[in-house]
Amino acid sequence: MGDNFLKRQVRNFQKGRDLATAEMSEPTLFTRPEVVNTVYTARPGENCQFSNGEILFVVASENGRSAVLARGHQSVGQIEGDGAKALLAALNDTGAAGVAQVRITEVSGLSGVAKAVIAKDQ
Secondary structure: OHHHHHHHHHHHHHHHHHHHHHHHHOOOOOOOHHHHOOOEEEEEOOOOOOOOOOEEEEEEOOOOOOEEEEEOOEEEEEEOOHHHHHHHHHHHOOOOOOEEEEEEEEEOOOOOOEEEEEOOOO
16 A cells, blocks of 8 residues: 555656746747847837836736836836837746846937836846
């Protein structure tokens, strides 16, 4: 009776280990080249400005067509267009947190439009 119990425990452990290994090998938001290597165009909201080196949160908008940039709990802009499609897909993936951080790398002096990249080290 004890041997059967131990064999079943070993099988359950191996099954759990295999499932965890498979889950860990799936690409995440920070390992997908189409997300991490893309420079996104960030448009500021009304009466909002970006600054170089600033870290912002990015979440999917309610309609799912754009990515909203937030400074704390305040929406300060958005990422739209083709570059945002892969980012939105990654944010909405099962098991994803639904939020990421971006770093502002360049801000236009005239329009206020900025370039942003995924902040991997934050």
